[in-house]
Amino acid sequence: MKVDDTFDLARMWAQSRPASQLDAPAGLDVEQPLLDALRRRTAYHNAELTEDERLFVEDRLASGQVDVVFATSTLAAGVNFPLGSAAFASWRRWDFDRQTHVPIGRDEFQNMAGRVGRMGQAVATGHVVLTADGVQESRQAQALMDLTTQAPLGLGITxxxxxxxxxxxxxxxxxxxxxxxxxxxxxxxxxxxxxxxxxxxxxxxxxxxxxxxxxxxxxxxxxxxxxxxxxTTFGIAVAHSGLKPETAIFFIEGLKRSSAQLTQLIDRAGNGTSEDDFVFVLSHAAIRSPEFGIVGGKATRILNWRIGRNGPVPNPYATRLNPILFDQPWMADAGAANGALQLTEWAAGTARGQIEKIVAGVRLGTVQGVARDVSWVLTGVSEIISSVTSPTLADESKPIALRGNGEDVQDVRRLARAIRRQSIRLGVGVPSDVLWMSELRLPGLQSRLRRDDIMSLRRGGLSRPMDLMDGSDQADERRRIALGLQERGGIANLIRNAARTWRQDDRNHSKTTHLRRADRLMLRDQIAALYEKRGTDLEQAFSISLGGLGIPCQPLDVTGRQGFPDFLVSIEDFVPIVVEVKSKVSDEETVPLNAATEVLAASELAGLRNNPCITLCSPGVDPSVPTFIEAAKRLCVIDVSDFCEAILRLHEGTLTRGGFYNWLTTPGIALAEALPSPATR
CATH class of the missing domain: 1.10.10.10 (Winged helix-like DNA-binding domain superfamily/Winged helix DNA-binding domain)
Known part of the structure; x- marks a missing residue:
């Protein structure tokens, strides 16, 4: 069944059914036609539904609240529903190589037919219906319906x-x-x-x-x-990312060519417009990359045909940013330009109705699907850039475009973590200042704070952790007003509690895991001290942890040197790193921006204005910091839990000192997940 058929047939079928009262769960964005169909115990299921809509439909199917569902093959595998019959609107699809319609594979047919009559379900025996026109089609249909045989195995490798x-x-x-x-x-x-x-x-x-x-x-x-x-190191990084090598080269050359302009965008820290410009350039590049084309082999990702079918739409981003796009002119590929525009609005937190008006016929579910693909591409690009711009890597191991130590190469390195953050934004669909809210865990079925709720809180001026943690009556009322709560008032308190434990659960889990690994290495006291100590005691714990690895850690903030940074760390023969250790007594507090960036001024006072700087934070850094850190050019900020992971990997032999140095000195927030894996070290 074609996607459009699922919408049209569901609407036609539902018209003859009696309606009942049904509202979407509070905070869940369900399009009106789907809600209207569900009120008549009818549904449609296809790849153009949003994640929330698919889950909502599947939940109602599983609970027996839907009599008929019109679906594409998205409902073919993996989920069991109490359905009694499966009727095939069609069982032949167009073969572009043969230029004719051919039957679907027997395994695919059996997978779809197997959605009905399941053991353990309310309906143990199911009926499968398909029609045929003529003798030849009848024979083909009978072959598909023969469930006593299996389709032959295909060739695994060609x-x-x-x-x-x-x-x-x-x-x-x-x-x-x-x-x-x-x-x-x-x-x-x-x-x-x-x-x-x-x-x-x-x-x-x-x-x-x-x-x-x-x-x-x-x-x-x-x-x-x-x-x-x-x-080569480049080859290992590409293999680990899963991208085509041609995609990596496409991005490397594009980033280098536009490096000055792109770093200007991230240098305007806190400016939402420049950040959206940055995500537009990256999204357009990803869609124009070989991943969506045939260069370097078959496309790994496909752009939905609806996005560019009617030509380019008015696009202020593309018009303004055309000189720095990796592939020009922008109007030559309507799909890439339109898709990047929709993705930019999605990442900016724009409401569903406005996003769906950009390109006629393109639903939010389609935009989400493209966002996932582009996010995957950008995550891989970020990993590759971080690996091949390492100051510890010989020029001969780098792609030709990144050899030397020119300003453009340094700018490309600065973009690595900024690209990673934009990939996360695209996965969630909110601006950077409230991206942290997507990590909040709520009890019950709604385990995550939904996008619409995040944007409602932001519009209400509640974007910082302290805004949500505040337990006063006035703060509770602000949250309720921002969320537009009536009968949903309890969620405001759940959000408050979730904000209070934000990162603490992850931190406690990391601590438990790290202490278990530390026991095997006889390092329990060192790792425990990094987690538990504060102030000067934490500084001492930091010094001891590096000393145990034979890494010199010279104190700078000594008597007579007021305002100097805490340490100068020397790893091999690389440029020494200036270190400042910052902590908060309460686990509910975070290190603010001013404290996180203080090391820059301190390094200049110490005559180390060209050295890379890091700030080690305990228990963590304020979530508003990343955009400002990326703009600081030579500053990296690290949470203690991420630092402990790196220390343990060094002792375990799964992280090299060169990889450690590169991780510490890449501008931005250093996360444990960005540490070089054993396969790429």
């Missing part, structure tokens, strides 16, 4: 997969030469089956494989010397 596979096997250190790689692929079950079905065996795979090795060498992912092949 030459079309060699592009990704080749990089992965070299990055995994499974091969060191062309023949090694060919022998490895030749040892697979797929190769054995190919030999059985093809008289020439797999010899024709050799040229395909070797051409991919040539491609990866040309791009800079592999190096071949005297018949031996090694993978």
């Amino acid at each position: 030459p079309d997969h060699f592009g990704t596979l080749t990089l992965q096997i070299f990055a995994g250190r499974l091969c060191t030469s062309r023949e090694d790689a060919f022998d490895l692929i030749g040892s697979t079950l797929t190769a054995s089956r190919e030999r059985e079905r093809n008289l020439v065996g797999i010899d024709h795979w050799r040229d395909k494989l070797f051409s991919q090795i040539d491609r990866l060498c040309d791009i800079g992912c592999l190096i071949e010397l005297h018949g031996q092949i090694t993978v």
